[in-house]
Amino acid sequence: MSSVAAELAPTPTRRLRFAGVEYEVLPTETVLDALLRHGLDVPYSCRKGVCQSCMMRATDGAVPAMAQHGLKDTLRDHGCFLSCLCRPKDDLDLVAPDDELAFVRATVARVERMSPAVARVRLTPAEPFEYHAGQFVSLRRSDGLIRSYSLASVPRLDDHLEIHVKRLSCGEMSSWVFDRLQPGETVDLAGPNGTGYYLPGRPDQPLLLIGNGTGLAPLIGIAHDALAEGHSGPIDLYHGTRHGEGLYLHRDLTELAERHDNFRYHPCLSGPARMKGCRPGRAEEMAFADHAALDGHRVFLCGYPPMVEAAKKAAYLAGARLDDIHADPFELRELRRVPRD
Amino acid sequence: MSGSLYERIGGEPAVDAAVDLFYRKVLSDPSISHFFDTTDMDAQRNKQKAFLTMVFGGPNAYDGKDLRAAHAGLVSRGLNETHFGAVAGHLQATLQELGVAEDLTAEVMGIAASTQDDVLNR
Numbered sequence: 001m002s003s004v005a006a007e008l009a010p011t012p013t014r015r016l017r018f019a020g021v022e023y024e025v026l027p028t029e030t031v032l033d034a035l036l037r038h039g040l041d042v043p044y045s046c047r048k049g050v051c052q053s054c055m056m057r058a059t060d061g062a063v064p065a066m067a068q069h070g071l072k073d074t075l076r077d078h079g080c081f082l083s084c085l086c087r088p089k090d091d092l093d094l095v096a097p098d099d100e101l102a103f104v105r106a107t108v109a110r111v112e113r114m115s116p117a118v119a120r121v122r123l124t125p126a127e128p129f130e131y132h133a134g135q136f137v138s139l140r141r142s143d144g145l146i147r148s149y150s151l152a153s154v155p156r157l158d159d160h161l162e163i164h165v166k167r168l169s170c171g172e173m174s175s176w177v178f179d180r181l182q183p184g185e186t187v188d189l190a191g192p193n194g195t196g197y198y199l200p201g202r203p204d205q206p207l208l209l210i211g212n213g214t215g216l217a218p219l220i221g222i223a224h225d226a227l228a229e230g231h232s233g234p235i236d237l238y239h240g241t242r243h244g245e246g247l248y249l250h251r252d253l254t255e256l257a258e259r260h261d262n263f264r265y266h267p268c269l270s271g272p273a274r275m276k277g278c279r280p281g282r283a284e285e286m287a288f289a290d291h292a293a294l295d296g297h298r299v300f301l302c303g304y305p306p307m308v309e310a311a312k313k314a315a316y317l318a319g320a321r322l323d324d325i326h327a328d329p330f331e332l333r334e335l336r337r338v339p340r341d
Numbered sequence: 342m343s344g345s346l347y348e349r350i351g352g353e354p355a356v357d358a359a360v361d362l363f364y365r366k367v368l369s370d371p372s373i374s375h376f377f378d379t380t381d382m383d384a385q386r387n388k389q390k391a392f393l394t395m396v397f398g399g400p401n402a403y404d405g406k407d408l409r410a411a412h413a414g415l416v417s418r419g420l421n422e423t424h425f426g427a428v429a430g431h432l433q434a435t436l437q438e439l440g441v442a443e444d445l446t447a448e449v450m451g452i453a454a455s456t457q458d459d460v461l462n463r
């Protein structure tokens with residue numbers, strides 16, 4: 001049988017041991033499904049293997065390789081895995097990932113409102129935190145709630161870690177960050193995760209950056225990083241929002257474009273309002289209208305998942321190599337009990 | 342010439358060169374793209390790599406039964422000879438674009454044709 005077929009084959013019922021109690025995992029279930037079905041309040045968000053909120057550690061029993069997809073080697077070596085991807089082949093003994101292994105304490109240095117719905121949060125980690133601009137961290141509140149946020153800062157340019165949080169009206173983490181979080185408070189960070197960052201070595205490669213909403217955060221980090229590395233090829237950044245107030249870094253990006261000949265900023269408004277200097281329409285549509293052939297380009301796509309998926313396909317069909325397309329869909333929490341797909 | 346078809350055609354680098362060309366053609370063809378349209382494009386491309394390795398005569402883990410299983414769901418969604426012919430056409434066009442010699446192309450197309458019954462679950 002092919003390895004793909006083997007991974008997808010139904011597994012017999014397995015047992016999990018977690019916090020001294022045994023739970024059954026049905027053949028159709030992931031570890032996360034089983035724990036939720038038994039009423040446990042374990043952290044999770046996207047249930048698609050993207051956000052990494054649901055990470056656990058197996059102290060006994062082997063986890064399938066695909067359940068460790070995207071994790072750092074140190075975490076894999078310790079048996080950490082994503083419970084939403086894990087259909088166990090063995091019985092497993094589980095623990096929550098150890099704090100010292102996975103989390104770093106960080107102090108809030110500053111919280112600023114950049115628009116009526118977007119806050120910029122600067123964080124100071126208690127220990128050195130290695131990352132690339134454009135990766136993301138999992139931010140954990142003291143009550144255990146975890147969500148992922150992308151890094152807009154650049155290690156050699158910025159003293160703090162910077163994230164941009166868009167307030168959702170009923171969103172637990174985002175409205176807490178936006179309405180309540182104060183300088184001096186602490187949170188825990190895991191990560192960094194993700195492979196969407198600037199790679200030096202091809203300074204003349206054209207870069208196409210497309211994001212909507214706070215999908216701008218990783219993109220501005222990548223743009224700053226590339227420019228600081230002396231990138232000489234064109235860098236085109238398309239930022240899309242519905243309303244003008246959503247273009248929350250309009251002034252900074254306009255200035256950046258004035259300072260660097262190879263950096264261009266394309267603000268796009270998909271709503272009815274028009275603003276001077278802004279393109280009418282969706283960011284990805286404008287980007288692909290301007291760049292019909294993407295051979296040799298490196299493409300970064302961040303934000304609203306349907307935009308990211310559609311743009312990934314469009315970029316590929318326009319000639320970009322899949323290895324050169326980095327897609328970070330900002331998956332929200334999956335609320336359905338049984339996720340689609 | 343000596344060596345297996347896979348070696349003569351250029352081995353894994355040849356598969357890597359062909360896979361993007363081939364997958365792009367398939368995704369751009371409205372008569373078959375719906376079979377390949379998935380949110381996990383990376384996984385789908387790896388399957389196209391498995392397909393190309395197989396028809397290039399390379400080392401692969403598939404037998405007729407696996408091919409049947411891999412396409413059974415597609416057959417129940419209507420996969421038929423016409424679709425098979427379209428895929429074969431894109432394969433041939435890919436080989437031509439890469440400048441693969443005619444005799445090698447003929448061998449590849451022969452292997453592809455030999456799988457038709459298994460792919461269509463006949």
Ligand SMILES: Cc1cc2nc3c(=O)[nH]c(=O)nc-3n(C[C@H](O)[C@H](O)[C@H](O)COP(=O)(O)OP(=O)(O)OC[C@H]3O[C@@H](n4cnc5c(N)ncnc54)[C@H](O)[C@@H]3O)c2cc1C
Pocket residue numbers: 045046050051136147148149150151163164165166167168169170171172173174175214215217218328329330331332333334335
């Ligand atoms: C890799 C990755 C990177 C991310 N980076 C960022 C980032 O840089 N910045 C950022 O702001 N977010 C980012 N996100 C999203 C972020 O992780 C959270 O999902 C988001 O902040 C919402 O969390 P919450 O706890 O506030 O909402 P939850 O309490 O989790 O509520 C979200 C759920 O409620 C629904 N919902 C509630 N209110 C609304 C509303 N007003 N509009 C639409 N749906 C609503 C949604 O359908 C969703 O199912 C990222 C996600 C991923 C996976």
Ligand code: HEM
Pocket residue numbers: 002004005373376377385388389391392395396403408411412415420424425426428429453454456457460
């Ligand atoms: C020419 C003969 C063909 C061969 C030798 C072949 C071979 C393969 C192989 C080896 C795989 C990977 C299976 C796996 O690892 O899961 C695969 C998958 C696939 N094939 Fe084919 N194939 C052929 C024809 C076709 C045709 C005609 C179509 C549709 C028009 C098609 C559609 C697919 C799809 C959609 C998948 C992925 C299925 C999934 O996502 O699980 N194939 N094929």
